[in-house]
Amino acid sequence: MAILRRIKSRLKDLVTTKKKRARSTRKTKLEMKKEEKLTSTQMEKTEKTIGLQETSVEKTKFYTGEIPKVAPRTMPQELPERYGEDKMVAQTRDPWWIHVYWEIKDSTLQRLKKELKDDFYKAKRILRVYDISNIIFDGTNAHRFFDIHINDYANNWYIDTAGPGRSWCVDWGLLLSDGRFITVVRSNPVFTPLEGPSWITDEEWMVPEEIFARLYGMGFGLGRSSPVGKAWQERIRRELFSGILASPGITSVSSPVKIKERKFWLVVNTELIVYGATEPDATVYVQGRKIQLRPDGTFSLRFALPDGKQVIPVRGVSADKLEERTITPIVTKETK
Amino acid sequence: MNKGYLCLVLHSHLPYVRHPEYEDFLEEDWFYEAVTETYIPVILVIERWLRDKVNFRLTMSLSPTLISMLEDPLLQERYLKHINKLIELAHKEVERTRWQPEFQNLATMYLARFYEARNTFERYNRNLVIAFKNFQDLGKLEIITCAATHGYLPLMEIIKPSIRAQVKVAVNHYEKTFGRKPKGIWLPECGFSPGYDEILKEVGLKYFFVDAHGVLHATPRPKYGVFAPVYCKSGVACFGRDLESSKAVWSSIEGYPGDYYYREFYRDIGFDLDYEYIRSYIHPDGIRINTGIKYYRITGPTDYKEPYIPHLAQEKAAEHAGNFMFNRQRQIEYLFDFMHKKPIIVSPYDAELFGHWWYEGPLWLDFLIRKIVFDQNIIRLITPSEYLAENPRNQVVTPSLSSWGWKGYNEMWLQGANDWIYRHLHKASERMTELAKEFSNTNGLLRRALNQALRELLLAQSSDWAFIMGTGTHYHYAVKRTKEHLLRFMRLYEDIKANCIDENWLAEIEYKDNLFPDIDYRVHQ
Structure with a gap:
C-alpha cells in the first residue's frame, strides 16, 4: 500500500511537471526534434527558427506592435503521432x-x-x-x-x-x-445511454403502461397494435439499430456510385454523324431544320441512331437564294 | 377544427467545399448539383405557393456552411459557368435525340429546367439566401440554424468550448444573414447528449430536434411519446422525429422514392454516352461523373430500364402525396382519441433528398402542402415556434443521447475508419481554448491569426468528413480536408505562441478558408 501511494504521488509530481513544461517553449523544441521526417537541412533551419522563436516569446512581454521578423516556418505535412502527454x-x-x-x-x-x-x-x-x-x-x-x-x-x-x-x-x-x-x-x-424507455415516471405526467407501450411502438413507426413480449422488443431494436431510417448524410448529394453485383454485361449503342461543307454564307437545312455552319462553311451533326430507316435530306441554299442542292443519305439500322 | 399538427422540416446542409486554388474541383459539384436540383426547385415551389396564396408552413434549416457557399461570389460565378455548360449540353442533346422522341422530350424538359434554374439564380442576383429570407419575412417559412460547420456534437463531450463555438458562431452568422435571432436549431445529425440544451439556452435558442428514441428513452418517461415536445431542464424545447412518416419517404425499401415510375438516379448520360461526345461535360481529368441529365425510370429491380415518362411520374407524386396525407390523418385521429390532446407529427428530411436523389420530391411536397391546406381540416401545418406559443405547457424530461445516424448513436462517426481523428480534433480544441484564454484582448495581425485558427478548427470538425470516411466514397478527400485544416490550425497555434505570424501565409489561408468573416475567436470557451 505504501509503495502504491508513493508511486501515485510520483505520478502526481509527473503530472505537475508536465503541466509546467507544457508552458515553456522548450517542449516545442523537444517535440520538433522528434519530428523524424525532417531532413537534416530542414532540421537545422527549424532549430534556427526555434532559437529565434524563443527570443521572440520573451519579447512579447514588451510587445509594442512591431512584428519581429522571423523566417517563415515550413508547413508540417503530417499530423503528429503523439502530443507528448499522459x-x-x-x-x-x-x-x-x-x-x-x-x-x-x-x-x-x-x-x-x-x-x-x-x-x-x-x-x-x-x-x-x-x-x-x-x-x-x-x-x-x-x-x-x-x-x-x-x-x-x-x-x-x-x-x-x-x-x-x-x-x-x-x-x-x-x-x-x-x-x-x-x-x-x-x-x-x-x-452509456438507456437502450429502452426509462423506468422513472413523473407523477404529474403519469402514463399507464399499456398506453405508453402503444405510444412507444407508434413512435418507432410500428403501427397501432398493442405491443407486448420479447418479439416486439426485438423488432424495435432491429428497427432502431438497422440504419434503415438513418440519415443518408452527405451521400444524398455526393452522387454515390452504385455497387454492381458481379454480373457480366454489355451495352451497344449507335450514333450517326452527318457532316459536310458548303459556301460559308449558304443556308443549310437538315430534315427541314436550319443548322448552324462553322465560319469555314463546314458542319457536322450527331444523332443517336435507333433501329429503322432514317431519311436525311440535307438541303443547301446559296446566299443569293438562286442556287439550291439537296443530298439525301438514307440509313437503315437493324440490331441482331 | 383540426385534430393535430404536422411539422415538416427540411434540413439543408453541405460541407464547405470551395477550392479557389483549382479551376475545376470535383467535390464542388455537390454544391452545383444541389443548387440546380434541390434549392432552386424548392424555391420555385414556395414561390408558387405564395403566388397562389397557399397558407403553408414549413421549417427549414440552412447550415451556416451552406449559407456561406450560397453567398460566396466565387462559387456563384462558378455555378453560372456550370449551369451554362449544362444548358449547352442540353441543347446538343435535343439535337442528338432527334430520332428518338421519347428521349428528345426529356432533353427538352431538362433544357427548360436548366434555363429556369439560371433565371431563378439571376433573379435573386445569384444569392439564393435572399429567396429564403424573403419567404421567412412573409411569415410562412421558419428558418432555423445549425452548428457552424455541422460538427457532430456528442463527440465533443470533453471539449465543451467547441460545442459553444459551433453554436455561437452559427447564431451570430444567422443574425447577420437574416436580421433576426434564430428560434430553433437543427443539431447536426440530430446528435444530442444531456446537458447540451444549456448551451443552446445561453444563446437564446428555444428548441431543437432529436430522433424518436432521444425522446422515447428520456428520463422520466415522456407521457405523450414523440407526439408532443418536451422541455429540458433548461427550458429549451425538444421535438422528437416521428418514424412512421419518416419511413414513407426515407426507406429505400418501402419509401415512395423507390417507385418504378420515378426517375432512376444511376443512369446518367455522364456515364452512358460516348466518351468523346461527353468529354467536355465531365471532369477535366476525364473521370465520368453525373451531369444531371438522366433519361430512365427506375422500372424495376433490373438493369433493364425504360425511358422516363414525366407525366406518369407526376401522377405518382400526386398519389404519394395523397397517401402520405391520408396516413397522417389516420395517425392523428387515432392519437387524438388516445392522448386526449392534439398530437404533433414531426417529419424531418434532408433537403438534398428532394430533387437531387428523389427527383420528384419537390413536386410531391407541392402536392402535399396544397392538399393539406385546401382539401381537409384534420391536419394543420405548423412550425415549432407556433406550436410552442399555442401549447406552452409541456413535460420536463432529460432526452437521451441519440442521433439519427446509422444505428441511432455515435457509431457512424466513431468507428475503425474514422476514430483516429478525435485525438487530433480534441487536442486542437484544447489548444484553441488555451489561446482564447491567453489572448483575451487583441487586434491586428494577432487577432486575424486567432480568428483564422478558430475557422480552421471548425472546418476540421465538420461531421461530413468522419461520415465520408465511414462510407468509403470520397474517402481521400475527407481525410485530406481533416488533415489540412488541423495542420493549418497547428501551424497557426505555434506561430501565435511564438509570436511569429507569417502574414503572407495567413492571408493565403484566409483567402482559401474564407467563411465567417465576422468570427470572434473568443466564443471558444
Missing part, C-alpha cells in the same frame, strides 16, 4: 460500447521502469473499466470493475460495457504479478 479520453459509441484512446509519455514509462525494475516487464498492460454510476469516483469506490488485457502497442480500444444507462471510467495501468494495479492514466467519466 492522457486518456473515453467516448460513448452506443448504449453498450465505449471507445477510449490514450497516449503515455516515454518519460512516464521510463520512471515506472526505474521504480518497478523487473516487475515492469512482467506486469500486464490492462484497461480497467470502472462502473461509477451515480457516484463521485475517487479511485476506490467503484461499484465494480473489469479488466481487459491489451498489448503494448495499442493506443485505442473499443470496450463492450454490456451496461446501458450507466457511467464508466477507464484506467490504463500495470497489473503486477502480486495483484497490485498501478494506474498510469485515467479517462474522463463517460455514460
Whole structure:
C-alpha cells in the first residue's frame, strides 16, 4: 500500500511537471526534434527558427506592435503521432460500447521502469473499466470493475460495457504479478445511454403502461397494435439499430456510385454523324431544320441512331437564294 | 377544427467545399448539383405557393456552411459557368435525340429546367439566401440554424468550448444573414447528449430536434411519446422525429422514392454516352461523373430500364402525396382519441433528398402542402415556434443521447475508419481554448491569426468528413480536408505562441478558408 501511494504521488509530481513544461517553449523544441521526417537541412533551419522563436516569446512581454521578423516556418505535412502527454479520453459509441484512446509519455514509462525494475516487464498492460454510476469516483469506490488485457502497442480500444444507462471510467495501468494495479492514466467519466424507455415516471405526467407501450411502438413507426413480449422488443431494436431510417448524410448529394453485383454485361449503342461543307454564307437545312455552319462553311451533326430507316435530306441554299442542292443519305439500322 | 399538427422540416446542409486554388474541383459539384436540383426547385415551389396564396408552413434549416457557399461570389460565378455548360449540353442533346422522341422530350424538359434554374439564380442576383429570407419575412417559412460547420456534437463531450463555438458562431452568422435571432436549431445529425440544451439556452435558442428514441428513452418517461415536445431542464424545447412518416419517404425499401415510375438516379448520360461526345461535360481529368441529365425510370429491380415518362411520374407524386396525407390523418385521429390532446407529427428530411436523389420530391411536397391546406381540416401545418406559443405547457424530461445516424448513436462517426481523428480534433480544441484564454484582448495581425485558427478548427470538425470516411466514397478527400485544416490550425497555434505570424501565409489561408468573416475567436470557451 505504501509503495502504491508513493508511486501515485510520483505520478502526481509527473503530472505537475508536465503541466509546467507544457508552458515553456522548450517542449516545442523537444517535440520538433522528434519530428523524424525532417531532413537534416530542414532540421537545422527549424532549430534556427526555434532559437529565434524563443527570443521572440520573451519579447512579447514588451510587445509594442512591431512584428519581429522571423523566417517563415515550413508547413508540417503530417499530423503528429503523439502530443507528448499522459492522457486518456473515453467516448460513448452506443448504449453498450465505449471507445477510449490514450497516449503515455516515454518519460512516464521510463520512471515506472526505474521504480518497478523487473516487475515492469512482467506486469500486464490492462484497461480497467470502472462502473461509477451515480457516484463521485475517487479511485476506490467503484461499484465494480473489469479488466481487459491489451498489448503494448495499442493506443485505442473499443470496450463492450454490456451496461446501458450507466457511467464508466477507464484506467490504463500495470497489473503486477502480486495483484497490485498501478494506474498510469485515467479517462474522463463517460455514460452509456438507456437502450429502452426509462423506468422513472413523473407523477404529474403519469402514463399507464399499456398506453405508453402503444405510444412507444407508434413512435418507432410500428403501427397501432398493442405491443407486448420479447418479439416486439426485438423488432424495435432491429428497427432502431438497422440504419434503415438513418440519415443518408452527405451521400444524398455526393452522387454515390452504385455497387454492381458481379454480373457480366454489355451495352451497344449507335450514333450517326452527318457532316459536310458548303459556301460559308449558304443556308443549310437538315430534315427541314436550319443548322448552324462553322465560319469555314463546314458542319457536322450527331444523332443517336435507333433501329429503322432514317431519311436525311440535307438541303443547301446559296446566299443569293438562286442556287439550291439537296443530298439525301438514307440509313437503315437493324440490331441482331 | 383540426385534430393535430404536422411539422415538416427540411434540413439543408453541405460541407464547405470551395477550392479557389483549382479551376475545376470535383467535390464542388455537390454544391452545383444541389443548387440546380434541390434549392432552386424548392424555391420555385414556395414561390408558387405564395403566388397562389397557399397558407403553408414549413421549417427549414440552412447550415451556416451552406449559407456561406450560397453567398460566396466565387462559387456563384462558378455555378453560372456550370449551369451554362449544362444548358449547352442540353441543347446538343435535343439535337442528338432527334430520332428518338421519347428521349428528345426529356432533353427538352431538362433544357427548360436548366434555363429556369439560371433565371431563378439571376433573379435573386445569384444569392439564393435572399429567396429564403424573403419567404421567412412573409411569415410562412421558419428558418432555423445549425452548428457552424455541422460538427457532430456528442463527440465533443470533453471539449465543451467547441460545442459553444459551433453554436455561437452559427447564431451570430444567422443574425447577420437574416436580421433576426434564430428560434430553433437543427443539431447536426440530430446528435444530442444531456446537458447540451444549456448551451443552446445561453444563446437564446428555444428548441431543437432529436430522433424518436432521444425522446422515447428520456428520463422520466415522456407521457405523450414523440407526439408532443418536451422541455429540458433548461427550458429549451425538444421535438422528437416521428418514424412512421419518416419511413414513407426515407426507406429505400418501402419509401415512395423507390417507385418504378420515378426517375432512376444511376443512369446518367455522364456515364452512358460516348466518351468523346461527353468529354467536355465531365471532369477535366476525364473521370465520368453525373451531369444531371438522366433519361430512365427506375422500372424495376433490373438493369433493364425504360425511358422516363414525366407525366406518369407526376401522377405518382400526386398519389404519394395523397397517401402520405391520408396516413397522417389516420395517425392523428387515432392519437387524438388516445392522448386526449392534439398530437404533433414531426417529419424531418434532408433537403438534398428532394430533387437531387428523389427527383420528384419537390413536386410531391407541392402536392402535399396544397392538399393539406385546401382539401381537409384534420391536419394543420405548423412550425415549432407556433406550436410552442399555442401549447406552452409541456413535460420536463432529460432526452437521451441519440442521433439519427446509422444505428441511432455515435457509431457512424466513431468507428475503425474514422476514430483516429478525435485525438487530433480534441487536442486542437484544447489548444484553441488555451489561446482564447491567453489572448483575451487583441487586434491586428494577432487577432486575424486567432480568428483564422478558430475557422480552421471548425472546418476540421465538420461531421461530413468522419461520415465520408465511414462510407468509403470520397474517402481521400475527407481525410485530406481533416488533415489540412488541423495542420493549418497547428501551424497557426505555434506561430501565435511564438509570436511569429507569417502574414503572407495567413492571408493565403484566409483567402482559401474564407467563411465567417465576422468570427470572434473568443466564443471558444
